[in-house]
Amino acid sequence: MLSTNEQIQAELERVAGITISPCPSSSPFLKVHRAGICQTDRKAFCSPPSSMTLPRILGHEVCGQLSREVNGLVGGSRVVLWPALTCGICNFCKSGRENLCPKIQLFGCHLDGGFASAISLPENLINRLICLPLPDSLTFSQAVFAEPLGCVLHGLQKIGSRQPASLLIIGGGLMGRLAARAAGALWPGCRVAIFDNNEKRLANCRNEGGNREPGPAELVLVAASAARAFYYGLERLRPGGTIVLFSGFNREERKITLDHNLLHRREQRLAGAYGCCPTEMKQALELMAEGDVQVDDLISRTISLHDLDSEFTRELTVNDYKTIIL
Ligand SMILES: [Zn+2]
Numbered sequence: 001m002l003s004t005n006e007q008i009q010a011e012l013e014r015v016a017g018i019t020i021s022p023c024p025s026s027s028p029f030l031k032v033h034r035a036g037i038c039q040t041d042r043k044a045f046c047s048p049p050s051s052m053t054l055p056r057i058l059g060h061e062v063c064g065q066l067s068r069e070v071n072g073l074v075g076g077s078r079v080v081l082w083p084a085l086t087c088g089i090c091n092f093c094k095s096g097r098e099n100l101c102p103k104i105q106l107f108g109c110h111l112d113g114g115f116a117s118a119i120s121l122p123e124n125l126i127n128r129l130i131c132l133p134l135p136d137s138l139t140f141s142q143a144v145f146a147e148p149l150g151c152v153l154h155g156l157q158k159i160g161s162r163q164p165a166s167l168l169i170i171g172g173g174l175m176g177r178l179a180a181r182a183a184g185a186l187w188p189g190c191r192v193a194i195f196d197n198n199e200k201r202l203a204n205c206r207n208e209g210g211n212r213e214p215g216p217a218e219l220v221l222v223a224a225s226a227a228r229a230f231y232y233g234l235e236r237l238r239p240g241g242t243i244v245l246f247s248g249f250n251r252e253e254r255k256i257t258l259d260h261n262l263l264h265r266r267e268q269r270l271a272g273a274y275g276c277c278p279t280e281m282k283q284a285l286e287l288m289a290e291g292d293v294q295v296d297d298l299i300s301r302t303i304s305l306h307d308l309d310s311e312f313t314r315e316l317t318v319n320d321y322k323t324i325i326l
C-alpha cells in the first residue's frame with residue numbers, strides 16, 4: 001500500500017504520466033482509484049445547473065487513497081468521499097441533516113470532483129472534509145456505490161424508523177434496483193415491488209420484485225425523472241402512506257398537480273429526498289461490507305478517464321446501470 005505523499009505522487013506520475021503541479025506538495029490530496037458516473041453528471045455535462053461555475057471537473061462518487069494524514073486518517077488510507085463541504089455550525093449540520101446546509105458546496109458542482117487522477121483537498125477547509133474509511137472487505141469499485149446507496153437509504157428513511165409492510169419503487173434503473181436491495185436488507189418482512197414501463201428494464205429487475213401490475217403500497221419511492229411516474233405512484237399509495245420524491249423531474253415537468261382533498265382525506269404524506277448524509281453513506285458501506293447489499297452485477301461498464309467524452313455522448317441502453325472510471 002502506498003503510504004506517503006511522495007510515494008502516491010510518484011505512482012500517479014507513473015500511471016497517468018502527469019505532474020501534479022497545481023497541488024503543492026504540502027497540500028493533501030485524494031488519489032482517485034475509482035469514480036462512478038451518476039445521472040447527475042450526465043445531466044450536468046449536457047446542461048450544467050445554474051449553481052455550477054465553469055469550467056468544472058465533474059464526479060461525486062469517488063474513492064481512493066489519502067496522500068497524507070487527514071482528520072485522523074493516516075496517509076494511504078482507503079476512503080470514500082462524502083462529496084460535500086458544509087458549514088458545520090448551522091442547525092441542519094448540528095442535527096445530522098448536513099445535506100440541507102444552506103452553505104453546502106458539492107464536489108463535482110461547486111468544487112472540482114473526481115473525474116481526475118487526484119482531487120486537491122483545500123488545506124484551509126480540511127477540517128470540514130468527511131472521508132469515510134473503507135472496510136477491508138470492500139473493493140474500490142464496490143465503494144463507488146456508497147454514495148448512490150447512501151442516497152437510497154436516505155430516501156427509504158423518509159417513512160420513519162418503522163418497517164413498512166409494502167414498498168413500491170417506480171423506476172427500475174440503478175437507483176430503483178439499489179432501493180429494492182436496500183429494502184430487502186433493512187426490512188425482511190416488507191413486500192417490495194418495482195414498476196417500470198420499459199419491459200426490458202422490468203425484466204432485468206425480476207429478482208428484485210419487478211412487477212407489471214403492482215398493488216397498492218404503504219411506501220412509494222419515485223425513482224424516475226418524469227411527472228407521470230409520480231402520478232402512477234400516487235395512484236398506488238395506500239391511505240396513511242408516504243410517497244417519496246427521490247428523483248428530480250425534467251425541467252418542463254417540474255410543476256405537478258395534486259388533488260388536495262384526496263391527500264387530506266387519506267392522510268398521505270409527500271416527502272422530498274435529496275442526496276445523503278455521512279451517516280447514510282457509512283451505513284451503505286456497512287451493508288455492502290456485510291454482504292447484505294450486493295452491487296457487483298450493477299457495474300455495467302468500466303472505462304478510462306480518456307474515454308469520458310465518448311461515454312457522455314453515447315446513447316444509453318436499458319442495460320446501462322453504473323459506469324465506473326478506472
Ligand atoms: Zn450520485
Ligand SMILES: [Zn+2]
Nearest residue numbers: 087090093101
Ligand atoms: Zn451547515
